[in-house]
Amino acid sequence: MSDMYFGIERTSDKVEQDESEFYPDNYDRREIMNLKIYCDQQEKGCGWKGELKDRDTHNQTCGFVEETCKNGCGEILMRKDMENHMQENCNNRNVDCDYCKTIVTFKFLEDHFGQCEMYPVECEYCEEKVPRKEVNQHVSLEGTCPGCPLECQFSEAGCPFIGTKRELTMHLQNDFIFHLSRMMDQQSNSKALLVATRVSLAKRECELENLKSFITKEIGKPVSQSDICVFEWNITNWSEKTRKSLVYPNWCIVSEPFYSGPQGYCLCLKLYPGGRRFHRESHVSIDVWVSKGNYDDKLPIDYQQHCKFSFTLIDQQLDAKNVVLRREKTLKFTPERTCEAIDDFLSHETMKSRSYLRNNELFLQFCLQLNMP
Template identity: 60%
Template sequence: MAAGGLDARFVDRLSERHTCPVCLVALREPMMTKCGHLICNDCVRPLARRGRVVCPLCREEQNESEIYPNNYDKREIMSLKIYCDQQEKGCGWKGELRERETHNETCGYVDVLCKHECGEMVMKKDMESHMKKTCMNRKVECRYCNTIVTFKYLNDYHTKCEMFPVACEYCKQQVVRGEMNEHVSKDGTCPNRPLECEFSEAGCQFIGNRNEMTIHVQNELASHLSLLMKQQSNTKSLLSSTRACLAKRECELEFITKKVGIQGSVSQLDICVFEWNITNWLDCRKKAELKPCFMIESKSFYTGPQGYHLCLLLYPMGYGRYKGSHVSVDACVCKGDYDDQLPKKQHCKFSFTLIDQQPDAINVVVRREKTVELVPEEFFDATDDFITHGKLNSRSYIQNNEIFIQFCLQLNVL
């Protein structure tokens, strides 16, 4: 559109009288010069020099005050017939020039910015279809779970949708994501998922899919019975030796208590021994395979009368850079009843010991020892590489689906 005049698509050719000699389009707010010529109001101002204007047609010089508005020609121009500005896009509207702005407000061929702020310019008549079918910011329903999602994020949402079908890594069947864990679980429906023999706790090392497992159990009844009998015998021997060991420790503890005594508002033993029996080991291991940060927590205990309050942690699938290859152990100083009366920091030596449960191997253990500074309500400097999974299964550290870990803490270590 020209700076001064009205640039429009006229139905009939615009007359020379109604054409501005400066901007060369239809006159806008026409002004009559003293010499009888018409110029747009906005086009007069650039012609003025020190209050005088030179007519661009006849070059007659005149005062600005001698130029005045011409409403008659203005009405004639505004009544001229024009086409819609969007004629090339397909709009067939025709009307008077004065109706132009009113028509543009409702014209379906005018480009407007998408209401969903996707950045697209769309013709008004196509806006509804655009917002429903092609706008990247339109809301759509996930076909799998019916959740409402912005279209441009739909593919990302499918990577975490619980109802999205994914291929099982073992049998390649399509299973919805939320049911995959159940599908590959011990009691699930996956036919190819590797399973440990149900007699693995007794020492059977066989691993196979469901069909192979059925055949194995049927063919190995005698060997499984032998393993169970051996396990029962070992358990009896272990229980006997454990009782003897506990009786000995009770005597030692009683002796230490009498020797150290309990005096004043705070008193604690220099040595604390805690026996941790972890049951259902295989279930814990499987949970950790599905959830690598899974940990087992012991019952809390005190280091002695009015002592520090501790709790042990075990990560079946390891922690830190040993995740997936080791079993990791840690200890935590919990909030206790006597913290206000205890030293804020104290050096100590601690050890974790994994006991081999074979009666003839009572002294075969895995022991990891460290000296650290004990601080209330903080973790110890843990043992992330306590034992590898291979070594854990190499001896009888696991019996009856249980493992035994002994934790020993020695205070006042310099």
């Protein structure tokens, strides 16, 4: 069914037409895009008014559009306020420390002040503000602090004076004779100490000779100096170490490594102040360990021969005459790195009965007799 309408043949409404037969109405589009509009951010204060076709371009630069801070602080602000925020108010902005000129993130600035070398801190003696790194110099003898207490330069000689720099100057001027006498006393004490040291060395040499004689008698053959390994162990702060050992069952004191002789086996001692195993909390236990050494490749791989060793605890009483505690045992060297233990080395009661412990320290001597094949 068709008819003519204004000179154009009219087809039935049900006939589909190809989309290519339609053309955009550019005139209407131009009319629409030329319409005058206001900015989307008008309610926030933007006064821009322009044609619709320019809206996207304006939105890219509109100062009233909200954005998240580019420094990552989480603040949301209008674009026009962003630069000032990032430079002046943002917690994540970088700033220079006023004192050391280091660049620091603003939110960490207070933490930085707590360790800044140039941050001014108040001197506890004169209340002057001093850069942190110069505090020690400020309160020293050569410093400028007028109120810090200073020791007399002759304190090591026994002078007890402590006073301000001004008082110290007067003290040095007025007590010259006193200081001279203290120095002379110190020199006399040093000589006495030197003599005592020489006597002690002579005593040690005598003890070593006696020990050599004892070993010769026991094993039936002469021994040379190289056959004997002697290690002396000075253990300090005994009370604190005993407390730890009683709290922690496996806690022990370990000696520095030492060798059984020139190019010999490497040994170390382990001492348990609180005891171990069946003698826990009643005795002092001690072990001797054979560990990896620098000369193992030159030593017998499987040295089964037993070597006698002893532990000697020295009585520190001034008038004691050869009062010692000696415990002996045997040791063999094997590839398994052996350990020999004396769990009941010294009872806590025995320690209290003698002066093995003096000034919170004790002296232990380890002696090993080597019978090399």
